[in-house]
Amino acid sequence: MENLWEGERVRVLNEQEQQFISRVLEQKNILYSIAYSYLRSEADALEMLQETTYRAWVKRASLKDTDRFAPWVTRILINCCKDELKRRKRQASPVPAQAGGGLQEMTSDRKLDMERALEGVKPKYRQVLVLKYYRDMTLTEIAEVLGKPEGTVKTWLNKGLKQLRDKMRIRGGVYNDHE
Numbered sequence: 131m132e133n134l135w136e137g138e139r140v141r142v143l144n145e146q147e148q149q150f151i152s153r154v155l156e157q158k159n160i161l162y163s164i165a166y167s168y169l170r171s172e173a174d175a176l177e178m179l180q181e182t183t184y185r186a187w188v189k190r191a192s193l194k195d196t197d198r199f200a201p202w203v204t205r206i207l208i209n210c211c212k213d214e215l216k217r218r219k220r221q222a223s224p225v226p227a228q229a230g231g232g233l234q235e236m237t238s239d240r241k242l243d244m245e246r247a248l249e250g251v252k253p254k255y256r257q258v259l260v261l262k263y264y265r266d267m268t269l270t271e272i273a274e275v276l277g278k279p280e281g282t283v284k285t286w287l288n289k290g291l292k293q294l295r296d297k298m299r300i301r302g303g304v305y306n307d308h309e
Contacts, residue, residue, distance in 0.1 A: 168211035247297035255290030
């Protein structure tokens with residue numbers, strides 16, 4: 131009888147694992163781009179995806195509403211990236227980001243200027259900009275992912291856009307008030 135219960139438990143766990151893996155795979159492109167926006171390295175972004183998947187699996191019981199899986203796992207990813215950036219800051223000699231690593235796609239000068247300017251924006255504002263304009267998330271979704279009030283997200287978005295405009299002007303970049 132005990133073997134029957136054990137077999138049933140294994141079958142249920144395998145179904146949970148498959149469902150979990152498929153939900154993570156549905157989000158992989160979004161999660162990768164968010165991780166890359168924080169860490170600026172393909173290898174580091176992939177490592178954060180692994181860490182996020184592990185943490186999400188361990189904490190899967192804390193997800194009350196399975197329809198909210200995407201914001202939940204995105205929040206875990208952002209926390210993983212923040213933890214990694216803090217760890218790097220504590221190190222005596224910071225690890226430089228890989229500028230032209232591996233499979234990076236060809237980009238226009240305009241996009242490169244924008245990405246360089248975005249790197250100069252404060253991290254809390256940058257995350258809102260990335261989620262809004264690179265991931266097409268609504269302010270409500272961003273607020274949920276970050277665990278902040280929607281008003282705070284709007285403020286961070288506006289301040290982030292101002293910093294981005296200023297960085298583009300300083301660089302003699304492509305921003306033009308009349309575009």
